[in-house]
Amino acid sequence: MTNPAPNRYPFSMPMGWFAVAESHEVEVGQSKAAYYFAQHLVLWRDEEGTAHVQDAFCPHLGAHLGHGGKVEGCEIACQFHGWKFDCDGVNTDIPYSDRTNRKAKIFTYPVVEANGFIYAWYHPHQEPPAWDVPIVEEIGGGEFVGPKRTSHVVQAAIQEMAENGVDSAHFRYVHDVNEVPVIHRYEADGHMAFMESTQKFPTPRGVVDGSICSTAHGPGVNIVRFGGIIDTLLVTATTPIDDQTTQCRFNFYVRSLGDAAVDSSVGDAFASEVDRQFEEDVPIWEHKAHLVRPALADNDGPFMKFRKWYSQFYADAISDERTVFPPPYWPDKMDETPAKATASARNRTID
Ligand code: FES
Ligand SMILES: [Fe+2]
Incomplete structure (x- = not known):
């Protein structure tokens, strides 16, 4: 008899608001398949x-509503036998029967659309939202232009990637920067965590002091404001695909310099630098063990302050069966190094 594979991490997926799509990806009257929270989902936009x-x-009989479900007004009709469901998942019509089926209910996630994203609230026991989605004031105000969008899928738990933010020393070794960021403030307050740091950036006009202020709103939403060279806003959306796979979306905005071509090239340069660093981190995240101590x-x-803050988002107990949680044996990934992963730029999309 073989032993079951040990858990990859001591924790499962955290609760929170998570982006499941960019707003523009789901048009009025459209239904679409998605997979997050280890669940097959249908995303649809009513009329x-x-x-x-x-x-x-x-x-009824298990058709996937994201592969052919038809939006009709504020309902979705199943493509298999025509049953209709409303936006609370209640069965409203069975076209070949006089009665509906009250037991036939589809689980519906709380949804908020903001900051260019469709956010869904995930809780492993389906409890209601515990906080609000933040609204990023700069977006749509006219002073900032964007977004420049990038997206990555990584074989690592969402917490592993977030921990990178408090790890100032790795910048010198993984990202090859001469000056590591200096963290001046790290504070947790309920579901929010604030971090302020400074970092020296080389520019054609010499080295300038850049400031970085990030505000995390639970595990799925982090708003990062960069100052010093040009004001830049990074709206990140990190979403568990399952307990060991994560999608990370970055939307970059820059304060307009009044010239569209300049704004666009500044946005491109900034996005590609953040992306370069992200891709350097990927092989570390995918191959590292999670060490409890x-x-x-x-x-x-x-x-440890970060981990304590993060632990509040796990509804279930964190396992203490081991202190070392290694990755699986991946023969096809044995030769992976940061340089190779960067060259292949896998799992990356930009528009
Ligand atoms: S599977 Fe029969 S109506 Fe959906
Ligand atoms: Fe990093």
Whole structure:
């Protein structure tokens, strides 16, 4: 008898608001398949313009509503036998029967559309939202232009990637920067965490002090404001595909310099630098063990503060069966190094 594979991480997926699509990806009257939170989902936009996120499978005989479900007004009709469901997932019509089926209900996720994203609230026990989605004021105000969008899929838990933010020392070794960021403030307040740091950036006019302020709103939404060279806004959306696979979307905005071509080239340069660094991190995240008790230097960043803050998002107990959680054996990934991963730029999309 073979032993079951050990858990990849001591935790499963955290609760929170998570982007499941960019707003522009779901048009009025359209239904679409998605897969997040280890669930098949249907995303659809009703004819009044409101976006909905529901479990994908029709409770009648299991058709996937993201592969042919038809939006009719504010309802979705299944392509298999025509049953209709409203935006709460209630069965409203069975075209060949006089009665509806009250037990046939589709689970419906709370949804908020903001900042160019469709966010769904995920909780492993389907409890209601515990906080609000932040509205990023700069977007749509006219002063900032964008977004420049990038997206990556990584074989790592969402927490592993977020931990990178408090790890100032890795910038020198993984990202080859001469000056590592200096963290001046790290504070957690309920579902939010604030971090302020400074970093020296080389520019054609000499080295300038850049400031970085990030505000995390739970595990799925992080708003990062960069100052010093040109004001830049980075709206990140990190979403669990399952408990060991994560999609990370970056939307970049820059404060307009009044010239569209300049704005666009500044946005491109900024996006590609952040993307370069992200891709350098990927092989580290995918191949690292999660250590419950890391051996830290006295001037490493606030790792344990970060982990304590993050632990509130797990509804289920975090496993303490082991202290080392290694990755699976991946023969096809044995030769992977940061340089090779960067060259292949896999899993990357930009528009
Ligand atoms: S499977 Fe959807 S109506 Fe039959
Ligand atoms: Fe990094």
